[in-house]
Amino acid sequence: MPNSRTDTASSQRPPLRLGIAGLGTVGTGVMRLLAENAALIERRAGRAVTVTAVSARDAKRDRGIHLTGIAFESDMTALAARDDVDCVVELVGGTDGPALALAQATLGAGKALVTANKAMIAHHGMDLARISDGGDIPLKFEAAVAGGIPVIKALREGASANRIMRVYGILNGTCNFILTKMEAEGRGFEDVLAEAQAKGFAEADPAFDVDGIDAAHKLSILAAMCFGTQLDFDGVATHGIRDIRAEDIREATALGYRVRLIGMAEQGEAGLTQSVGPCLVHEDHPLGYVPGSLNAVVAEGNFVGRLFFEGAGAGDGPTASAVVADIIDVARDEYGPAFAMPVDQLQAMSRADAGAGTGKRYVRLLVEDRTGVLAEIAIAMRDAGVSVESFIQRGSEDGRALIALVTHACSGDAVADAMRRLSGSSALVGPPMVMPILDL
Amino acid sequence: MPNSRTDTASSQRPPLRLGIAGLGTVGTGVMRLLAENAALIERRAGRAVTVTAVSARDAKRDRGIHLTGIAFESDMTALAARDDVDCVVELVGGTDGPALALAQATLGAGKALVTANKAMIAHHGMDLARISDGGDIPLKFEAAVAGGIPVIKALREGASANRIMRVYGILNGTCNFILTKMEAEGRGFEDVLAEAQAKGFAEADPAFDVDGIDAAHKLSILAAMCFGTQLDFDGVATHGIRDIRAEDIREATALGYRVRLIGMAEQGEAGLTQSVGPCLVHEDHPLGYVPGSLNAVVAEGNFVGRLFFEGAGAGDGPTASAVVADIIDVARDEYGPAFAMPVDQLQAMSRADAGAGTGKRYVRLLVEDRTGVLAEIAIAMRDAGVSVESFIQRGSEDGRALIALVTHACSGDAVADAMRRLSGSSALVGPPMVMPILDL
Numbered sequence: 018m019p020n021s022r023t024d025t026a027s028s029q030r031p032p033l034r035l036g037i038a039g040l041g042t043v044g045t046g047v048m049r050l051l052a053e054n055a056a057l058i059e060r061r062a063g064r065a066v067t068v069t070a071v072s073a074r075d076a077k078r079d080r081g082i083h084l085t086g087i088a089f090e091s092d093m094t095a096l097a098a099r100d101d102v103d104c105v106v107e108l109v110g111g112t113d114g115p116a117l118a119l120a121q122a123t124l125g126a127g128k129a130l131v132t133a134n135k136a137m138i139a140h141h142g143m144d145l146a147r148i149s150d151g152g153d154i155p156l157k158f159e160a161a162v163a164g165g166i167p168v169i170k171a172l173r174e175g176a177s178a179n180r181i182m183r184v185y186g187i188l189n190g191t192c193n194f195i196l197t198k199m200e201a202e203g204r205g206f207e208d209v210l211a212e213a214q215a216k217g218f219a220e221a222d223p224a225f226d227v228d229g230i231d232a233a234h235k236l237s238i239l240a241a242m243c244f245g246t247q248l249d250f251d252g253v254a255t256h257g258i259r260d261i262r263a264e265d266i267r268e269a270t271a272l273g274y275r276v277r278l279i280g281m282a283e284q285g286e287a288g289l290t291q292s293v294g295p296c297l298v299h300e301d302h303p304l305g306y307v308p309g310s311l312n313a314v315v316a317e318g319n320f321v322g323r324l325f326f327e328g329a330g331a332g333d334g335p336t337a338s339a340v341v342a343d344i345i346d347v348a349r350d351e352y353g354p355a356f357a358m359p360v361d362q363l364q365a366m367s368r369a370d371a372g373a374g375t376g377k378r379y380v381r382l383l384v385e386d387r388t389g390v391l392a393e394i395a396i397a398m399r400d401a402g403v404s405v406e407s408f409i410q411r412g413s414e415d416g417r418a419l420i421a422l423v424t425h426a427c428s429g430d431a432v433a434d435a436m437r438r439l440s441g442s443s444a445l446v447g448p449p450m451v452m453p454i455l456d457l
Numbered sequence: 458m459p460n461s462r463t464d465t466a467s468s469q470r471p472p473l474r475l476g477i478a479g480l481g482t483v484g485t486g487v488m489r490l491l492a493e494n495a496a497l498i499e500r501r502a503g504r505a506v507t508v509t510a511v512s513a514r515d516a517k518r519d520r521g522i523h524l525t526g527i528a529f530e531s532d533m534t535a536l537a538a539r540d541d542v543d544c545v546v547e548l549v550g551g552t553d554g555p556a557l558a559l560a561q562a563t564l565g566a567g568k569a570l571v572t573a574n575k576a577m578i579a580h581h582g583m584d585l586a587r588i589s590d591g592g593d594i595p596l597k598f599e600a601a602v603a604g605g606i607p608v609i610k611a612l613r614e615g616a617s618a619n620r621i622m623r624v625y626g627i628l629n630g631t632c633n634f635i636l637t638k639m640e641a642e643g644r645g646f647e648d649v650l651a652e653a654q655a656k657g658f659a660e661a662d663p664a665f666d667v668d669g670i671d672a673a674h675k676l677s678i679l680a681a682m683c684f685g686t687q688l689d690f691d692g693v694a695t696h697g698i699r700d701i702r703a704e705d706i707r708e709a710t711a712l713g714y715r716v717r718l719i720g721m722a723e724q725g726e727a728g729l730t731q732s733v734g735p736c737l738v739h740e741d742h743p744l745g746y747v748p749g750s751l752n753a754v755v756a757e758g759n760f761v762g763r764l765f766f767e768g769a770g771a772g773d774g775p776t777a778s779a780v781v782a783d784i785i786d787v788a789r790d791e792y793g794p795a796f797a798m799p800v801d802q803l804q805a806m807s808r809a810d811a812g813a814g815t816g817k818r819y820v821r822l823l824v825e826d827r828t829g830v831l832a833e834i835a836i837a838m839r840d841a842g843v844s845v846e847s848f849i850q851r852g853s854e855d856g857r858a859l860i861a862l863v864t865h866a867c868s869g870d871a872v873a874d875a876m877r878r879l880s881g882s883s884a885l886v887g888p889p890m891v892m893p894i895l896d897l
Contacts, residue, residue, distance in 0.1 A: 050760050054620055060685060060798045061617045159615070165761040167615020174614075174791075175599070175607020177501045178781030180494055245500060303767065306746055320490050321605040321778035325767040327743065338761035341618030351614075351791040358500045 032065035033348040036096035038119055039108035040073035040080055043133055043160075046333030047106065047340050048082045058341065062348035069101045097122035104129035104155070104347050106340060112136040124148040124156065129352075131343040133160035133336055139234035139250040142241070143363075146355040156355040157343035162235045163188060163312040165335025166328035167342060172316055173242050173357040179318025181243040185281035185457075188235040188293075190310035190330040191219050191226040192258050192278040196266070196295075197309055200275065205263045218310065228257035229278065229293040236280035240291055241356050243316060244284045246366045248356070249291065253280075254371050256294035260450055265381050268409065268421040269297050272379075275305040279455065288369035297379050297454040303327075304455075315457075372430035377406065377454040379423055380432065382439070383446040386418040390444040394420065401435035403427050417446055423454065472505035473788040476536035478559055479548035480513035480520055483573055483600075486773030487546065487780050488522045498781065502788035509541045537562035544569035544595070544787050546780060552576040564588040564596065569792075571783040573600035573776055579674035579690040582681070583803075586795040596795040597783035602675045603628060603752040605775025606768035607782060612756055613682050613797040619758025621683040625721035625897075628675040628733075630750035630770040631659050631666035632698050632718040636706070636735075637749055640715065645703045658750065668697035669718060669733040676720035680731055681796055683756060684724045686806045688796070689731065693720075694811050696734035700890055705821050708849065708861035709737050714819075715745040719895065728809035737819050737894040743767075744895075755897075812870035817846065817894040819863055820872065822879075823886040826858040830884040834860065841875035843867050857886055863894065 035051075037044055051058065051066060059065045071084065072093035090096055093115060096105050105123040107130060109116045116137050123130045124145060132138065138145070138158050149156035159169045163186070172181070187193050191213065198209045210227065213219035225231050233253040241248040258278055269276050274297035283290045298305045303325045307313045312330025317323050329335035346352050356363060384390045391410070398405055404425040412418045424432060436449050475491075477484055491498065491506060499505050511524065512533035530536055533555060536545050545563040547570060549556045556577050563570045564585060572578065578585070578598050589596035599609045603626070612621070627633050631653065638649045650667065653659035665671050673693040681688040698718055709716050714737035723730045738745045743765045747753045752770025757763050769775035786792050796803060824830045831850070838845055844865040852858045864872060876889050 046760070050618055054618060054759070057620055057685065058618060060802050063793075063798075166764060167611045170615040171607045171611045171766075174786065175610040175782055176778065177785045178490055178494060178498060178778050180497055245497065303746065306743065318778060319494070320486070320774040320781075322769045322772075322775055324606060325765075326611075327765040329762045332762075334760040335762055338616065338618050338758060341760075342615055345617045346614065349793060351793065353503075353789060353791065358503075362500050 030064040032067045033062065033344070034067055034069045034101055034103045035106055035344065036070040036099060036102035036104070037068055037106045037108065038072045038093040038096055039110070040071060041108065042333045043336045043340070044073070044108040045080045045082055046337035047108065050337040050341050052083070058345060062345045064348055066344060066348055070096055070099055072096055094119050094122050097126045097128060102128065104131060104344065106344065107132040107134055108340070110134055110136065112140050117141055120145055121148070124152070124154050127152050127154055129155035129347045131157045131340055131347065133158070133340055135161035135231070135234040135238065139237045139248065142238065142248045142356070143360055146360045149355045150359045155347045155352040157346060157352060158238070159343050160336045160339035162238050163314055164328070164330040164332065165338045166312060166314065166326050166330070167339065168239070168314045168326050169242060170342065171324070171326060172239070176316060176318050176321055176324060177357065179320050182317050182319060183281070183283045184239050184243045184314065184316045185279055186314035187277055187304055187307050187312055188232040188280045188330070189226055189278055190312055191223070192232070193307060194218055194310040195227070196258060196261070196276055196278065199261070199263060200266050200270065203263055203267065206259060206261055227259055229255040232278060232280045232293045236282055236291055236293055239314070240282035240289065241363065243282070244289070244366070245358055245362070246284070246289060246364045249289065249366070249368070252289065252368045253291040253293055258295050260448070261295055262450070264419050265450060268381065269379065272297070272407070272423065273300050274298060274454065275300055276452070277304055279304070284366070285369060287373070289366035290369040290371060290374060292371060295452050297452055299455070302455065302457065372433065373428055375426050375428050376456060377424055377426055378432050379421065379452045379454055381450040382420045384418050384420060384444045385446060386412050386416050387444070393442055393444055394439065397435045397438035401431050401438060403431050403435045470504040472507045473502065473784070474507055474509045474541055474543045475546055475784065476510040476539060476542035476544070477508055477546045477548065478512045478533040478536055479550070480511060481548065482773045483776045483780070484513070484548040485520045485522055486777035487548065490777040490781050492523070498785060502785045504788050506784060506788055510536055510539055512536055534559050534562050537566050537568060542568065544571060544784065546784065547572040547574055548780070550574050550576065552580050557581055560585055561588070564592070564594050567592050567594055569595035569787045571597045571780055571787065573598070573780055575601035575671070575674040575678065579677045579688065582678065582688045582796070583800055586800045589795045590799045595787045595792040597786060597792060598678070599783050600776045600779035602678050603754055604768070604770040604772065605778045606752060606754065606766050606770070607779065608679070608754045608766050609682060610782065611764070611766060612679070616756060616758050616761055616764060617797065619760050622757050622759060623721070623723045624679050624683045624754065624756045625719055626754035627717055627744055627747050627752055628672040628720045628770070629666055629669070629718055630752055631663070632672070633747060634658055634750040635667070636698065636701070636716055636718065639701070639703060640706050640710065643703055643707065646699060646701055667699055669695040672718060672720045672733045676722055676731055676733055679754070680722035680729065681803065683722070684729070685798055685802070686724070686729060686804045689729065689806070689808070692729065692808045693731040693733055698735050700888070701735055702890070704859050705890060708821065709819065712737070712847070712863065713740050714738060714894065715740055716892070717744055719744070724806070725809060727813070728807035730809040730811055730814060732811060735892050737892055739895070742895065742897065812873060813868055815866050815868050816896060817864055817866055818869070818872050819861065819892045819894055821890040822860045824858050824860060824884045825886060826852050826856050827884070833882055833884055834879065837875045837878040840878060841871050843871050843875050
């Protein structure tokens with residue numbers, strides 16, 4: 018058996034020396050974790066892990082952590098070139114710009130890169146992995162997907178024997194916080210969002226979260242990792258939760274469902290399907306129980322069956338936990354190719370026609386409460402070939418009515434056709450809301 | 458960065474050659490998995506994985522798998538000595554005997570060992586890990602804990618940055634199947650057990666499962682892995698589910714709880730606490746939702762917070778998934794010390810006094826329905842210093858009554874004292890049932 022490591026002789030291996038870029042919440046959390054759990058980390062890593070250099074916008078700010086004896090670089094790209102740095106930890110964020118420049122410089126210098134940057138990996142993961150593969154240089158990003166849940170580790174290594182048919186889950190804690198609060202308190206989206214912003218649970222500009230982009234970044238990374246396919250962020254059909262009304266959640270509950278923002282990737286004969294959007298999840302499905310800002314991931318393997326993972330998807334502690342787990346792997350020289358297999362072996366998959374996928378769907382319409390509207394809707398559904406399983410109309414005092422219906426299994430294209438037939442109607446007040454019903 | 462592997466050149470590495478001991482359900486499942494997912498496994502392992510030799514009781518039995526070209530050893534220990542075997546996969550089971558002899562011979566020959574044998578690891582894990590450490594020989598046992606859930610991987614590597622304070626879960630699928638069925642159908646233990654046996658979900662001799670021994674094996678392995686402590690199977694206070702009555706489940710449900718067999722390990726200043734036994738779990742706790750024969754593990758880390766993992770805990774497919782994940786790690790030379798750090802660094806922990814732990818407890822008594830019994834119970838509780846939070850007495854037509862009470866937080870010793878005071882009473886019909894209430 019080849020023996021390339023020296024586990025039992027940690028004192029004989031030099032420390033792994035880190036350069037940390039970014040001392041925001043996560044960077045500070047990583048520094049705290051490395052200090053607080055130092056002895057444990059050394060036992061698990063088989064060598065000491067030290068921070069030799071950091072980079073941050075403001076050198077002077079008090080972050081409640083010790084920076085004495087640690088070099089400070091105002092230009093973070095300089096971390097990659099330092100002789101006393103073996104591994105760069107990128108916690109700056111951003112799709113391109115300085116983070117990407119640092120990542121390229123680090124791998125280009127043959128040094129390990131650990132990052133929490135989902136946007137950068139989703140957009141440039143294949144290019145970075147190619148550099149990583151070429152020089153057998155560690156490129157690790159556990160913290161980029163589902164925060165503290167070691168889902169990359171569990172799926173790329175723990176479930177590595179399986180062909181994964183489907184991976185899906187709750188990948189954005191802000192959206193889950195908003196949706197579960199809307200559900201518990203019967204409140205509207207804008208109202209709950211404002212409270213989440215006031216409390217710091219949502220960003221001042223919430224677009225990244227509530228429009229599904231953050232979840233789409235994570236989903237595209239998960240899909241590549243699970244399926245052994247080329248990363249295809251642009252192939253994620255992405256919808257957010259802005260148009261969900263309190264009434265939608267009330268109707269869904271009455272039907273035995275929860276409304277959740279679900280990222281879903283499936284590999285099938287027709288190609289790769291990737292989507293992020295609000296779905297109805299049965300109240301008995303494990304994803305229906307995921308409370309507050311937690312994240313959860315389900316993966317279905319051809320031998321293991323269904324695996325379910327739940328934990329904190331964000332926050333300084335959980336994210337630092339994932340970052341330092343990667344650092345320990347680097348310290349142990351146990352990392353493997355960034356996407357579980359070399360990039361040149363990842364399959365280029367065609368995109369499946371998302372509209373062709375069949376399933377039940379929830380449709381909600383706000384309409385004028387007058388004669389003939391019901392017939393108009395019924396005719397549009399019939400002419401589009403959409404069969405209706407259940408139908409509820411609720412009048413209100415302002416002369417409008419809410420219609421919530423559930424279709425029998427049909428294609429997304431058919432429902433879209435029905436909506437198109439209705440789109441010219443003067444009866445409609447605002448656009449309809451269509452959500453797939455998860456039958457898993 | 459040291460480069461000891463050749464990920465991108467799988468064709469340059471010779472195949473990993475397996476010798477498989479045991480061709481029962483799991484062994485056959487492993488053979489099927491290796492054949493069905495061969496291309497995928499080669500891509501992930503960076504080399505081919507082949508089976509060169511097997512050993513089983515009956516060479517001739519038709520198992521629906523191809524054994525052509527594979528050597529057959531009637532004495533399984535011979536697998537360890539074969540020149541064409543790099544890694545032995547032990548799927549025979551049993552604490553000692555042939556399985557242990559094979560394990561020792563394999564590691565002694567400097568060859569990798571992958572096993573699903575929880576009893577052997579729980580009893581001899583430290584000794585085997587010492588041989589593994591000494592020669593840097595892979596010793597892997599993902600399948601020994603929670604079947605297909607990659608919980609060893611997720612905790613030893615994914616959560617490796619954390620000090621784990623507590624790890625607990627549902628570790629025996631047979632018990633969870635029985636308890637959830639008793640709950641759903643209002644039936645008694647013996648009745649449901651008999652059905653489970655008839656359907657093959659429970660063994661003819663169910664003691665190993667229903668008396669908690671199987672769960673205790675797994676718990677002791679988890680605890681050592683999570684806490685970095687010496688494995689201490691004998692330190693697990695183990696109780697089974699035989700004495701749970703349909704009435705207990707009914708009363709627990711009325712109180713908002715589920716009855717589950719919980720394995721729990723905690724590391725505290727008083728030492729290590731390890732227990733397996735039926736507990737009341739709040740209906741909103743993730744463990745309260747775990748259906749049927751699934752397993753689930755919760756771990757609480759000082760940075761990551763609470764992680765929850767759920768999946769199939771047994772069965773040929775899920776177990777094979779875990780076994781082959783280990784094999785892939787071996788093929789990649791990514792394994793590390795068996796218990797996440799060298800055995801000589803695992804701490805020897807004293808056992809905490811289990812009776813000193815405080816918490817609410819459920820107590821059920823079957824009594825003669827006559828004057829004075831209530832006073833007798835109330836006095837025993839008072840004299841033992843146990844304060845009662847809720848109390849229900851239900852009469853029945855046969856002159857007996859069932860009393861179910863919940864204590865305020867108190868020590869297990871105090872409740873045991875109260876039960877001792879009652880034990881001589883002629884009012885009691887059969888022994889009392891005491892279950893901790895999980896408040897997590």
